[in-house]
Amino acid sequence: MKINILGCYAATPRSFTNPTSQVLEIQNNHFLIDCGEGTQVQLRRNKIKFSKIKHIFISHLHGDHFYGLVGLVSTFRLLNRETELHIYGPKGIKEIITLQLKLANSWTNFPLIFHELTSREPEVIYENSKVIVSTLPLKHRVYTNGFLFKEKEGDRKLLIDKAEEYNIDFSLYKSLKKGKDVVSEDGKLIPNYLVTADPQPPKSYAYCSDTVFDMELVPLIKGATALYHESTFLEDQAKLAFPTKHSTAKQAATIAKAAEVGTLILGHYSTRYHDIELFRTEASPIFSEIILADDGKEIIVE
C-alpha cells in the first residue's frame, strides 16, 4: 500500500506548496483522493501516469480540495482518454464540472460518471474483487466525507510442502486456498488448517480531511493500518480549530490512539507554520507512530 502525497497544505497559496491531493496505490488500484488546484501538474512531477487514474474521490467542495478537478478532466479529454472515469463527491460536483465543459464546448470523449454523495451515514461507494471503499462522514463547515479503503480478506496461504506431504492432488490447491477441507489421494479427509496458513491481514487506509476533532470517528476507523488525519493547527491555535471545524496535531493523535491505528499520517497544515516538524513534536507524546505528509513524499505502509 503506497500513498503519494501530491499536496498536503491548507488553502492559502504559496509558491512552493500545494493544496490537498494524494494517490493511494492499493491492490493495483490508483485512487486519486481530493484534487486541489495544480494537481495535474503535481501528477506530472511525481511521474504518475494519468491513465492509471480511474476513480477520483472528493471529500468536500472547498476549493483547496477540488479546484484542480475540472482541469484534470479537461486534460484527460485533450489526451484522448477513452476509459471510464468515476468521480465520487458531494452533490453539486456534477453541475460544477459539466457546466464548465458545456461553456467550453468541450464534452469528454470518455464516459464521465459521477457518484454524488448525500448520506450522513457511512456507506460503501465502490467495490471490486480486492478492495472496498466506504465513506467516513466528517464534521466540517460544509458536507464532507473521509474515505476508508479496505483490502478484502485474501486467500489462505498454501503450505506446499505440507500439501505434498499429505498427498493432496494439485487440482485441489485452489479449494485449499479458499479454506476448504479436501480428501487426499489416499482417501483421507485433510482439515484445511493442516496445510494452509492465515493470509496476510488485509490493510486499510482511512483518509480524514477536513474535520473538526470528533471521537465518533473512532469506531469507524478502528484498527486501520494507516490513518491520514488533518492537523491544520497546533494547540497554540486551538481556539481557531473548533470554529473553523479543523483539528490540531494533538487532537489527530488522540483519534489515532483511541482508534489503535498502525500509523498516523499528519497533513493539511496551515501555511502559517514554517516548520512542520512542530506537528510531530506535538502529536508524538500521545501517539508515536507518526509520518509527516509533505508534497512529493511517497509513503509506503506495510
Place this chain on the structure above:
Amino acid sequence: MKINILGCYAATPRSFTNPTSQVLEIQNNHFLIDCGEGTQVQLRRNKIKFSKIKHIFISHLHGDHFYGLVGLVSTFRLLNRETELHIYGPKGIKEIITLQLKLANSWTNFPLIFHELTSREPEVIYENSKVIVSTLPLKHRVYTNGFLFKEKEGDRKLLIDKAEEYNIDFSLYKSLKKGKDVVSEDGKLIPNYLVTADPQPPKSYAYCSDTVFDMELVPLIKGATALYHESTFLEDQAKLAFPTKHSTAKQAATIAKAAEVGTLILGHYSTRYHDIELFRTEASPIFSEIILADDGKEIIVE
C-alpha cells in the same frame, strides 16, 4: 508599460510550464489578463501583490485561460480583501464562479462585479482617467475576445524656460498643459504652441489569444505599441491551425506587419515544441521586432 508573463503555453500540462495568464502594468493599473490554472501561485512566484489586481479580463472559457480564476477569487476572500474586484469575460463566467462559491458556502466579503460580454463588435468595457480598454472580437472555437489597452492622450508638455521668457504667471501653467492659449503678465496673447511641446504619444497593448489567422483584426490594432498574438503552431503544423482555430508564428508576424505595430510578442506555444526560438526564426523574416513570451518573463515596452 510592463507585461509580466505568468504563463504562455497552450493547454496540455507539463511540470515546468504554465497556461495563459499575464499582468499588464499601465499607468499604475495592474490588469490581469486570462487566468489559467495555477495563476495565483504564479503571482506569488513573480512577487505581484494580490491587492493590486482590481480588474481581470478573461478572453474565453477554455480551461487554460480561466481555470485559475475561482481559486484566485477564493484566495482574495481568505486574505480578507475588501476592495472591489471586476471580472470581464464571456457570458457564463458569473454562473461558473458563483456556483462554486455557493456550493463551498463561501461568499466573498468584497464586491465581486461581473461584466459579461456577448457583443461580436469591439466595445469599450472599462475606462478611467488614464486608460481605456476595448474588446477585440476574435475568431476561435468558442466566443472569444482579445483586449486593447490604450493610454489616453496625456497633457501637453510645458516648456518652463519658454513660459518664463514669455512672462506667463504660473497659475496659468495648468491651462497651458491642457493646450489652451493664455495672456502673459504684460498683456500679450501667447499661442499655446510657443510654450508647450507634444505629449508622449499614448502607448497601447493589443492582446490577441486565442485566434485563427484573421486579417480583419488589422484595422482594430493598427499602430499598437505592442501586440501579443498567439502562435500555437509553427508552419509545420499549419494544417492544424485552421481547424483548431489557432495561428502559426508566420501568421502572427503577418498580422503584426500589416498592423504596423511596434513590437510583436509571441506566445501560447503548443507544448509539442521544445525550443521556442523556432517561433522567432519563423516569424522574423516577416516582422523583425519580436519578443518571445516565456513564463516569468518581464517585458518592458517603451
